Amino acid sequence: MKLGHAALWCADLEAVRTFYETYFNGRSGPKYVNPTKGFESYFIRFEGDAALEIMRSTQVVERGATPGLGWCHISFTVGSEEAVHTLTEHLRADGYRILSEPRRTGDGFYESSVADPEGNPVEICA
Template sequence: MHIEHIAFWVQDLEGMKDFYCQFFDLTPNEKYHNPTKQFTSYFLSFPTGARLELMHRPDVAEFVGPKGMLNGLTHLAISVGSKERVDTLTEAFRAAGYEISGEPRTTGDGYYESVILDPEGNPIEITG
């Protein structure tokens, strides 16, 4: 068994697609659109085959508050392969104006990681 995909409701479908594809080298599929439900989505694929699904519908309410601090899905962790890549990506996010909510460090359970917030405030752990 394995996780096939993880889905996010998003407010800015195109902006979020561009963000994840730019920084994490994901490949998007063609945009899906269901006009009856006013639903649009993209699947973004990692080279390993895992996927993220970004979904938008105008009637889905935006969450106001600190994401990742409620019961349920807390964060997404993306392994980038090395400590050096964690550091490089963290600096790329900083230079692009994204919030770094956790500076690069080795955690108590042995991960080397930083935490950034995506454009809609979702916490993303970048691990080595």
């Protein structure tokens, strides 16, 4: 068994799509639009079988309590500690909010964390 994909509600679908394509080498499929339901989405595929569905709906307009129960973050493995530093600095230079600086965690991971365009946490791991 394998995970098919994760999904994320967005207010600005195009900004979120561009973020994951630009910084995490995602490849977006065509935009799906259902005007009757006020729904739009993209599937963004990453190296291997990983996929993220980003969705916008006229019926989903408010973010819940932060932090709250539910999904905490998404994580991308970039291959080395140097790559973690490089991508973190690239995101900082482009104006994205760094949530945690590159560091070794208590459970042995080397990572940093950044907020995507809508504030969702994204881990960058070695």
